[in-house]
Amino acid sequence: MSFVITGGDAAGMSAASRAKRNKPDLDIIVLEQTSDVSYSACGMPYNIADPDREIDDLVVRHADVFRKSQKIDLRTGHRVDSIDRNKKTVSGTDLQGRQFSIPYERLLIATGASPIIPDLEGFNLPGVMALKYLSDGRRIKDYIKSQNVKKAVIVGMGYIALEMCEALRERNIEVDMVKPRQVFIPWMAEELSGVVREEIEAHSVGIHMGHRIEKITEPGSNSLEVVCSDLTLGCQMVLVATGVKPNSRLAANAALDLGPSGSIAVDRMLRTSDENIYSAGDCADAYNVITGQKTWVPLALRANRAGWAVGDNVTGKNVEIEGIVGSAVFKVFDLEVARTGLSVSEAEKAGFDPVEEVVKTRSRAHAHPGSKTLYIQIVGDRKSGRLLGMQIVGKEGAAHRIKAAAVALHQKMTVEAFSQCDFPYAPPFSPTWDPMLTAAIQLLKKL
Amino acid sequence: MSFVITGGDAAGMSAASRAKRNKPDLDIIVLEQTSDVSYSACGMPYNIADPDREIDDLVVRHADVFRKSQKIDLRTGHRVDSIDRNKKTVSGTDLQGRQFSIPYERLLIATGASPIIPDLEGFNLPGVMALKYLSDGRRIKDYIKSQNVKKAVIVGMGYIALEMCEALRERNIEVDMVKPRQVFIPWMAEELSGVVREEIEAHSVGIHMGHRIEKITEPGSNSLEVVCSDLTLGCQMVLVATGVKPNSRLAANAALDLGPSGSIAVDRMLRTSDENIYSAGDCADAYNVITGQKTWVPLALRANRAGWAVGDNVTGKNVEIEGIVGSAVFKVFDLEVARTGLSVSEAEKAGFDPVEEVVKTRSRAHAHPGSKTLYIQIVGDRKSGRLLGMQIVGKEGAAHRIKAAAVALHQKMTVEAFSQCDFPYAPPFSPTWDPMLTAAIQLLKKL
Numbered sequence: 001m002s003f004v005i006t007g008g009d010a011a012g013m014s015a016a017s018r019a020k021r022n023k024p025d026l027d028i029i030v031l032e033q034t035s036d037v038s039y040s041a042c043g044m045p046y047n048i049a050d051p052d053r054e055i056d057d058l059v060v061r062h063a064d065v066f067r068k069s070q071k072i073d074l075r076t077g078h079r080v081d082s083i084d085r086n087k088k089t090v091s092g093t094d095l096q097g098r099q100f101s102i103p104y105e106r107l108l109i110a111t112g113a114s115p116i117i118p119d120l121e122g123f124n125l126p127g128v129m130a131l132k133y134l135s136d137g138r139r140i141k142d143y144i145k146s147q148n149v150k151k152a153v154i155v156g157m158g159y160i161a162l163e164m165c166e167a168l169r170e171r172n173i174e175v176d177m178v179k180p181r182q183v184f185i186p187w188m189a190e191e192l193s194g195v196v197r198e199e200i201e202a203h204s205v206g207i208h209m210g211h212r213i214e215k216i217t218e219p220g221s222n223s224l225e226v227v228c229s230d231l232t233l234g235c236q237m238v239l240v241a242t243g244v245k246p247n248s249r250l251a252a253n254a255a256l257d258l259g260p261s262g263s264i265a266v267d268r269m270l271r272t273s274d275e276n277i278y279s280a281g282d283c284a285d286a287y288n289v290i291t292g293q294k295t296w297v298p299l300a301l302r303a304n305r306a307g308w309a310v311g312d313n314v315t316g317k318n319v320e321i322e323g324i325v326g327s328a329v330f331k332v333f334d335l336e337v338a339r340t341g342l343s344v345s346e347a348e349k350a351g352f353d354p355v356e357e358v359v360k361t362r363s364r365a366h367a368h369p370g371s372k373t374l375y376i377q378i379v380g381d382r383k384s385g386r387l388l389g390m391q392i393v394g395k396e397g398a399a400h401r402i403k404a405a406a407v408a409l410h411q412k413m414t415v416e417a418f419s420q421c422d423f424p425y426a427p428p429f430s431p432t433w434d435p436m437l438t439a440a441i442q443l444l445k446k447l
Numbered sequence: 448m449s450f451v452i453t454g455g456d457a458a459g460m461s462a463a464s465r466a467k468r469n470k471p472d473l474d475i476i477v478l479e480q481t482s483d484v485s486y487s488a489c490g491m492p493y494n495i496a497d498p499d500r501e502i503d504d505l506v507v508r509h510a511d512v513f514r515k516s517q518k519i520d521l522r523t524g525h526r527v528d529s530i531d532r533n534k535k536t537v538s539g540t541d542l543q544g545r546q547f548s549i550p551y552e553r554l555l556i557a558t559g560a561s562p563i564i565p566d567l568e569g570f571n572l573p574g575v576m577a578l579k580y581l582s583d584g585r586r587i588k589d590y591i592k593s594q595n596v597k598k599a600v601i602v603g604m605g606y607i608a609l610e611m612c613e614a615l616r617e618r619n620i621e622v623d624m625v626k627p628r629q630v631f632i633p634w635m636a637e638e639l640s641g642v643v644r645e646e647i648e649a650h651s652v653g654i655h656m657g658h659r660i661e662k663i664t665e666p667g668s669n670s671l672e673v674v675c676s677d678l679t680l681g682c683q684m685v686l687v688a689t690g691v692k693p694n695s696r697l698a699a700n701a702a703l704d705l706g707p708s709g710s711i712a713v714d715r716m717l718r719t720s721d722e723n724i725y726s727a728g729d730c731a732d733a734y735n736v737i738t739g740q741k742t743w744v745p746l747a748l749r750a751n752r753a754g755w756a757v758g759d760n761v762t763g764k765n766v767e768i769e770g771i772v773g774s775a776v777f778k779v780f781d782l783e784v785a786r787t788g789l790s791v792s793e794a795e796k797a798g799f800d801p802v803e804e805v806v807k808t809r810s811r812a813h814a815h816p817g818s819k820t821l822y823i824q825i826v827g828d829r830k831s832g833r834l835l836g837m838q839i840v841g842k843e844g845a846a847h848r849i850k851a852a853a854v855a856l857h858q859k860m861t862v863e864a865f866s867q868c869d870f871p872y873a874p875p876f877s878p879t880w881d882p883m884l885t886a887a888i889q890l891l892k893k894l
Contacts, residue, residue, distance in 0.1 A: 010879075040813050043874045047814070057814045163873075289869075300879045301872050322867050329871035338871055366487050367494070367504045399876040400847035403868070403883075407854040410868055420769050421850070421857055422736075424776035424785055425748050426610075427490045429846040432457075432747045436850075 001026055003314050004090055004102055006080040006250070007110035008032030009041070010300055011281025011307035013061075015108050016072050018311025026315065028072050029102060031092065033079035036134040037063050042300055044137040045160070049167035051145065055138045083107065083254040085274055106276055106314045109264060110307060111247035113282035113298045117240055118155075122216030127224050128238040131160055143237060149173055153226045153235040155213060157184060161241035162196075162332045165205050168239075169333075176206035176233045178226060179242075184209060187343045189377035191358045192393045199335045208233070244298055246283045259285030263296040268320040270310045278313065280306035287323030290341055290388060290409055291350040297324055325409040326389075329399045336398035340406040341389025344379055353382040357443040361435040363397045365427035372396050378405075378415070378439040380447050385414040390436070397430065404436060415440050415447060448473055450761050451537055451549055453527040453697070454557035455479030456488070457747055458728025458754035460508075462555050463519050465758025473762065475519050476549060478539065480526035483581040484510050489747055491584040492607070496614035498592065502585045530554065530701040532721055553723055553761045556711060557754060558694035560729035560745045564687055565602075569663030574671050575685040578607055590684060596620055600673045600682040602660060604631060608688035609643075609779045612652050615686075616780075623653035623680045625673060626689075631656060634790045636824035638805045639840045646782045655680070691745060693730040706732030710743040715767040717757045725760065727753035734770030737788055737835060737856055738797040744771055772856040773836070776846045783845035787853040788836030791826055800829040804890040808882040810844045812874035819843050825852075825862070825886040827894050832861040837883070844877065851883060862887050862894060 003019055005012045008030045016028050030037075038061040047053050066072045077095035084091070091101040115130035117123050127147070129140050143149065151174040154161045165175050177200075184207070185193040201207060211228035216238055218224055226233045246263040257273035259265035264279040266272055268287065272279050282298035284306065302324055312319040327340040347354035356379045364371035374394035381388050390405040392398040408418045419440035425432050433441075450466055452459045455477045463475050477484075485508040494500050513519045524542035531538070538548040562577035564570050574594070576587055590596065598621040601608045612622050624647075631654070632640040648654060658675035663685055665671055673680045693710040704720035706712035711726040713719055715734065719726050729745035731753065749771055759766040774787040794801035803826045811818035821841035828835050837852040839845035855865045866887035872879050880888075 040874065040879075042872070042879075043812055043814055046816070046874055050816070060813050299872065301870065301881075304879055305867075322864075324869040327869045327871035329873045329876060331873060331875045336876070340869070340871065365490055366507050367490055369493070369497070397847050399871065399873070400844050401850060403848060403851035403870045403881070404854045406870055407851045407858070407860070407865070407868055410864070411854070411858040411860065413854070413858065417769075417857070418854070420752075421854055422771040422774045422787070423748065423850045423853055424774035424787065424846065425489070425746065426776045426778060426846070427487065427493055428778045429776060429783070432487075432489075432751055434748075434850070 001105050002103065003028045003106045003108070004104035005030045005108040005110055006090060007112055007281065008037035008074060008076065009110065009112055009281065010303040012108065012110035013038045013066065014304045014307030015110065015280060015310040016066070017070060018308045019315050020070050020072055022312065022315035022317070030072060030074045031078040031080050031090070031102070032074065032076045034133055034135065035076045037066065037074065037076065039134050041132070041134070044131055045163035045167040048137060048141055048164070049170040051171065055134060055141055058134065058137070080250060083250060085254055085277070088276065106278065108310050109251055109272070109277065109279040109283060110281040111250060111283045113244035113246050115240065116243045116245050118213065118242060120213065120215050122218070123240065125216055125218055125224065127236060128216055128240060130240045131164065132244065144171065144173070147222055147236055149236045151235040152237040152239060153178060153233045154239045154241055155179065155226065156241035156243065158241055158243060159328070159330045161239070162200070163330055164239055164241060165200060166333050169203050169205065174204070176208060176235070178208040178211050178213065178228065178231070178233060180210065180212045182210040187339065187346070189356065189358055189391055192375050192377055192391050195375055195393050196332060196335060196337055199333050203333050244282070246296065246298070248283050251279065251283070259294045260296040265294070268322070269313050269318065270306050270321070278310045280310050289323045289325050293350060295324065295326070297326060299328065322410070325406055327402070327406045329402070334395050335393060336395070337393050338398045338402040339389070339391045340402050341387070341409045342379060343389060347379055347381070347388045352388055354379050354388055355382050355443065355446045357439060357446060359435065359439045359442055361438055362431055363394055364429065365431050368427040374398065374435050376435050376439040378443045380415040380443050382447055385416060385447055387413055387415050387418050401436060415443050419444060448552050449550065450475045450553045450555070451551035452477045452555040452557060453537060454559055454728065455484035455521060455523065456557065456559055456728065457750040459555065459557035460485045460513065461751045461754030462557065462727060462758040463513070464517060465755045466762050467517050467519055469759065469762035469764070477519060477521045478525040478527050478537070478549070479521065479523045481580055481582065482523045484513065484521065484523065486581050488579070488581070491578055492610035492614040495584060495588055495611070496617040498618065502581060502588055505581065505584070527697060530697060532701055532724070535723065553725065555757050556698055556719070556724065556726040556730060557728040558697060558730045560691040560693050562687065563690045563692050565660065565689060567660065567662050569665070570687065572663055572665055572671065574683060575663055575687060577687045578611060579691065591618065591620070594669055594683055596683045598682040599684040599686060600625060600680045601686045601688055602626065602673065603688035603690065605688055605690060606775070606777045608686070609647070610777055611686055611688060612647060613780050616650050616652065621651070623655060623682070625655040625658050625660065625675065625678070625680060627657065627659045629657040634786065634793070636803065636805055636838055639822050639824055639838055642822055642840050643779060643782060643784055646780050650780050691729070693743065693745065695730050698726065698730070706741045707743040712741065715769070716760050716765065717753050717768070725757045727757050736770045736772050740797060742771070742773070744773060746775065769857070772853050774849070774853045776849070781842050782840060783842070784840050785845045785849040786836070786838045787849050788834070788856045789826060790836060794826055794828070794835045799835055801826050801835055802829050802890065802893045804886060804893060806882065806886045806889055808885055809878055810841055811876065812878050815874040821845065821882050823882050823886040825890045827862040827890050829894055832863060832894055834860055834862050834865050848883060862890050866891060
């Protein structure tokens with residue numbers, strides 16, 4: 001059996017390693033267009049924050065380890081350009097410009113996602129960068145150093161934008177953030193996103209919303225301007241963080257079915273519409289357990305888990321993975337910002353009748369020193385009483401606490417059942433009633 | 448309707464407040480033998496740690512607030528001595544030695560628990576104290592100050608003992624801990640309890656296990672000795688923290704059914720074997736959701752929740768509470784120590800076929816600065832594949848993380864289903880695979 005994988009990041013290398021462990025004599029070829037495999041992409045903002053750390057610290061396992069220890073035929077600098085489903089071959093080009101064509105019995109498309117770069121003047125200037133690949137991280141660090149960057153503009157206000165605004169402030173770089181929409185974090189309850197905004201502004205970051213970006217100009221050397229219709233922001237570096245799109249062109253050209261946002265449609269066994277072709281990672285879709293509907297959420301845990309399941313399935317294990325509930329977390333300055341499940345508008349779109357409650361509580365017990373404010377938004381369904389989602393923002397106890405709500409969502413628990421949970425209590429960690437229980441009890445009154 | 452409550456702490460005052468809110472014209476009489484109601488007992492070690500804080504900081508709501516704002520007839524200094532179930536009266540004595548007898552239609556016994564004091568010579572000396580009531584906290588603080596305590600011995604190594612050893616070290620008091628059993632924390636996996644022990648010893652606390660205590664002597668003024676068969680520990684103060692027992696004598700004398708450890712048996716509506724008498728709080732038992740069996744776990748959340756349910760039920764709401772899963776957490780120096788569910792031996796006793804796994808992981812992502820070691824023990828049932836319990840020890844991310852496992856236990860989730868949960872990931876908070884997922888995946892290999 002020959003198993004070919006296009007894409008050597010989280011999903012691809014998880015699949016390769018898992019398949020090889022299950023079946024050591026399996027022929028595995030991994031084709032990766034860059035020279036980097038198996039690195040912590042999510043760690044890049046924190047690495048960029050520290051001028052004394054090398055970007056290569058983020059490499060979890062070097063290509064040679066896969067080759068030598070795991071006997072995986074890993075070919076970096078190999079870009080796959082097309083799939084011939086009839087002949088069962090993938091064709092492409094290597095770094096030297098040589099064409100290759102490789103037969104497969106099973107194929108995994110794990111091509112990931114790419115940053116969306118607006119098709120506007122100046123977005124190709126040298127000081128304008130996105131952050132996706134390890135090479136981007138290296139380039140940003142080098143640029144900050146060589147150009148002695150003192151001022152940056154971030155276009156976009158998503159996870160990466162927010163993490164990078166902290167990273168750049170850590171390096172004492174002035175930061176302005178700009179985007180066209182008027183809403184700061186659209187999926188977040190307003191009371192909570194306001195807290196995040198305050199935290200960012202308290203660190204002297206300029207937040208400019210409702211400004212349509214027209215172009216980026218270079219008025220002088222080491223000088224850029226982000227030009228909006230009614231605002232111009234000067235800087236030396238622009239980070240474009242306006243989201244990502246699935247790398248599904250290869251799949252689309254091979255006429256495989258696509259899912260939400262143009263991602264590659266897969267079933268619970270990670271099979272595409274071609275039974276010999278799997279897809280996993282940021283290029284593929286997933287089931288949302290709460291709605292039962294397809295969704296596209298390009299995040300690391302899903303990529304790893306899906307890759308692993310593909311490794312199992314190509315070696316005959318028939319593993320199904322249930323899906324996601326939509327959990328995410330980020331840190332911005334001193335705040336932990338966490339979500340799981342559906343926001344009110346997502347719940348409405350999915351056909352629920354959502355009711356929300358927002359509570360503001362203490363992170364520690366009555367009179368316990370060091371207590372911080374914790375904000376929790378909870379969403380339930382009026383018809384079924386089910387818990388649909390939760391968001392938590394606070395300086396402690398948000399990131400880990402929300403995992404309890406994620407389990408409840410996987411189990412389709414009602415808000416009432418959730419409110420009965422036996423959560424451990426000690427004064428340094430929470431009030432006697434955990435704030436999640438308080439939120440659930442308050443929501444019950446409305447349901 | 449007249450509703451009489453004996454005991455004005457967490458369960459009693461929760462019931463009184465809730466009942467009054469549901470039915471403002473209800474006659475409620477609360478009889479409390481001490482002068483303190485509604486204080487954070489669990490906060491006492493942290494208050495004792497700080498000489499500049501008043502113990503009264505821990506009072507959440509003063510007696511007069513209940514009397515004036517909530518119109519609850521709260522009678523402090525009133526000790527109930529007996530219940531006449533035929534006449535439906537409670538009788539007792541007040542602080543002035545006057546007898547009282549009060550009729551009830553519904554009665555709540557919320558008498559709490561008392562420290563177990565060994566029946567040995569010297570345990571009644573002035574410098575020998577337990578920590579249960581607010582008056583104990585006050586007495587300990589006063590004693591440390593007036594006697595200028597520099598050295599203390601703690602008898603016992605349970606939650607309170609461990610929290611108090613930290614509190615006393617904070618005040619720069621030398622601490623020795625002693626107990627007869629050879630096992631440090633019996634319910635804890637050995638790899639994890641070893642970590643706790645190291646943390647305590649690193650803070651210069653002497654841990655002396657396997658020493659039967661014979662007596663406490665007072666060789667001179669401001670000087671005590673805890674005498675064991677093969678060890679004598681000198682000090683100025685002894686804290687007795689050898690556990691608590693339910694205050695169920697009143698119930699036993701009234702021939703109500705008792706449950707585990709002599710606690711008062713109640714059903715899911717908190718009714719005792721007499722339909723007009725409820726019990727809640729540290730004196731009453733509970734169902735363990737995992738085993739379906741009765742258990743006695745005197746902890747604050749259960750007390751509050753049960754009291755609240757009684758308040759609902761005496762006002763006609765028919766609320767059932769499911770039970771507990773056995774969650775607890777404490778902090779000792781820089782460590783968070785958390786548990787939920789069953790230990791291996793508890794699982795065996797309950798008729799399961801437990802299998803455990805212990806993993807040692809990082810608290811943060813690969814290469815993320817500031818990462819700490821996290822130890823997780825997970826227990827599953829070989830027959831059903833069910834998750835039975837989890838314990839986590841670490842310097843960050845233990846206390847809140849374990850709530851996810853508590854939800855899974857309420858839902859009787861399998862280890863496999865738990866391993867599929869969508870937990871949010873960001874480098875400052877965990878590796879891509881949350882350590883709980885890693886633990887579950889490792890355990891699956893054994894199940």
